[in-house]
Amino acid sequence: MFYYSKSKYVLFNNCNRRLWLEKYKKEEMKEQGNQARLVAGNQVGDLAMNLFGDYYLAETNPIDINKMCENTINAINNNIKVICEAAFVYENNYCAVDILKVIDKNTVEIYEVKSVTEVKKYHIIDTSYQYYVLKGLGYNIKSVNLVIINKDYVSKEDFDLNEYFKIVDVTNEVKEESKNVKSNLDLSDKLLNDSNNLPDVKLSKSCTEYDGCPFQNYCYKLKNIPDNGSVLDLYNNRSKWKQIDSGIITFNDLLNNNCKLSDIQKRQIDFYLNDRKEFIDKIKIKEFLNEIKYPIYFFDFETYQAIIPDLIGIHPNQQIPFQYSLHIMYADGRIDHKEYLGDGINDPRLKLIKQMLNDLGSEGSIIAYNMSFEIGRIKELAYNFKKYYNDLYALIPRFIDLLIPFQNGYYYNKDIGGSFSIKSVLPALFPDEPSLNYHNLEDVHRGDEAADTYINFKYMEDSERIRKRNNLLKYCCLDTYAMVKLYEKLNSFIKDDDINE
Numbered sequence: 460m461f462y463y464s465k466s467k468y469v470l471f472n473n474c475n476r477r478l479w480l481e482k483y484k485k486e487e488m489k490e491q492g493n494q495a496r497l498v499a500g501n502q503v504g505d506l507a508m509n510l511f512g513d514y515y516l517a518e519t520n521p522i523d524i525n526k527m528c529e530n531t532i533n534a535i536n537n538n539i540k541v542i543c544e545a546a547f548v549y550e551n552n553y554c555a556v557d558i559l560k561v562i563d564k565n566t567v568e569i570y571e572v573k574s575v576t577e578v579k580k581y582h583i584i585d586t587s588y589q590y591y592v593l594k595g596l597g598y599n600i601k602s603v604n605l606v607i608i609n610k611d612y613v614s615k616e617d618f619d620l621n622e623y624f625k626i627v628d629v630t631n632e633v634k635e636e637s638k639n640v641k642s643n644l645d646l647s648d649k650l651l652n653d654s655n656n657l658p659d660v661k662l663s664k665s666c667t668e669y670d671g672c673p674f675q676n677y678c679y680k681l682k683n684i685p686d687n688g689s690v691l692d693l694y695n696n697r698s699k700w701k702q703i704d705s706g707i708i709t710f711n712d713l714l715n716n717n718c719k720l721s722d723i724q725k726r727q728i729d730f731y732l733n734d735r736k737e738f739i740d741k742i743k744i745k746e747f748l749n750e751i752k753y754p755i756y757f758f759d760f761e762t763y764q765a766i767i768p769d770l771i772g773i774h775p776n777q778q779i780p781f782q783y784s785l786h787i788m789y790a791d792g793r794i795d796h797k798e799y800l801g802d803g804i805n806d807p808r809l810k811l812i813k814q815m816l817n818d819l820g821s822e823g824s825i826i827a828y829n830m831s832f833e834i835g836r837i838k839e840l841a842y843n844f845k846k847y848y849n850d851l852y853a854l855i856p857r858f859i860d861l862l863i864p865f866q867n868g869y870y871y872n873k874d875i876g877g878s879f880s881i882k883s884v885l886p887a888l889f890p891d892e893p894s895l896n897y898h899n900l901e902d903v904h905r906g907d908e909a910a911d912t913y914i915n916f917k918y919m920e921d922s923e924r925i926r927k928r929n930n931l932l933k934y935c936c937l938d939t940y941a942m943v944k945l946y947e948k949l950n951s952f953i954k955d956d957d958i959n960e
Contacts, residue, residue: 502766508557517530517534542559558606614769690709693710757787761909761931783815828860
């Protein structure tokens with residue numbers, strides 16, 4: 460039997476076209492890489508079940524909605540006070556409440572768990588559907604609550620469940636929003652029973668949030684958005700969704716409509732449309748390079764985040780450095796490489812701090828790409844390890860950001876496009892060097908893959924762990940080797956050039 464679910468209702472409110480496409484154009488769906496986020500959400504949900512003491516789990520495996528509903532009713536009738544995954548069906552509308560507190564057989568409290576740190580509008584829409592279902596079944600709903608994560612929680616030796624979670628009463632907001640549920644369900648039903656009419660929607664930032672909508676490419680084709688040279692490719696374009704909605708799609712459209720553009724955006728459009736090769740501001744590049752002092756330390760962290768803190772003294776989702784790579788260039792041209800990688804079992808930070816302070820020495824420039832990330836982690840390490848506070852903070856004035864000459868336009872070529880990340884700049888300057896191509900690496904090609912690899916070390920067989928550890932080291936090594944090559948390339952632009960001092 461087909462049941463309409465809460466997830467379908469939320470999807471209808473967020474993007475009714477996607478709901479329609481999932482039914483009638485599933486072949487257009489692209490695979491999404493959001494597994495880690497789903498796992499984290501499940502972990503938070505499992506933890507929250509313990510908030511009110513002993514509980515009864517109504518869920519079945521595999522999911523059997525009829526059996527779950529039967530389990531829920533039996534639990535209520537047997538005077539069980541806390542039911543997790545409490546299942547209900549009203550007029551073919553199904554929902555499972557994360558935590559249901561039973562006051563009596565007719566009176567309940569709803570607690571919906573979200574692995575977030577603040578309440579959003581879509582959370583109210585989500586719970587209003589549950590309110591509608593239970594209200595329709597005749598229950599007196601004493602309160603509706605969102606269980607979210609307290610962003611200010613600091614983990615201690617003994618994990619404190621009540622401090623980690625924050626309960627927000629949203630009863631009034633949900634009651635008001637629930638007035639829209641019946642009409643939305645009618646509209647949703649009409650939409651799902653009309654196979655001939657694709658809903659018209661405005662593209663918005665929700666199309667690209669997280670890993671993006673799985674129908675993103677399909678919708679872009681419908682709007683005639685090209686693979687390159689569109690408003691979506693434009694650097695720091697905060698007006699792109701309004702532009703698309705008004706029919707401004709391509710770079711030519713931007714120019715023809717006299718849209719307001721920054722100097723960086725104008726340069727990007729000019730190079731793309733006129734097929735210009737490269738721009739080099741040798742004076743600015745030389746000024747930038749003159750700030751760098753030997754020995755030069757090319758430095759990069761890899762980090763992971765734990766939504767449920769797994770170390771003492773950290774916040775939920777705090778970035779935890781577990782690895783670094785360091786290339787050291789000396790004045791005589793010699794280059795050394797040093798690195799650190801935790802074992803995936805013990806807290807990696809103290810050993811990392813000690814080795815990092817030793818490896819980085821006391822003088823010379825520290826080069827990072829988008830250095831605010833590395834500096835942010837160093838400040839957090841200093842906060843968590845007070846003994847090394849002064850030594851860690853002494854590193855910060857030595858940092859120089861290799862992003863600057865590219866983001867500020869001292870160098871530009873067409874292939875850089877609208878992103879100045881190292882993974883955009885590197886192939887634009889070294890298009891034919893396999894050793895600088897992240898795609899040629901094994902297992903680990905991006906930061907999220909590095910984090911996933913590290914946190915899963917403890918679950919791997921020895922042979923797999925050894926292989927992935929080596930590939931993780933190669934990935935991080937490439938990050939700093941890439942900086943060395945970019946630095947050398949910048950130097951090559953001013954070498955033997957008689958720029959006025």
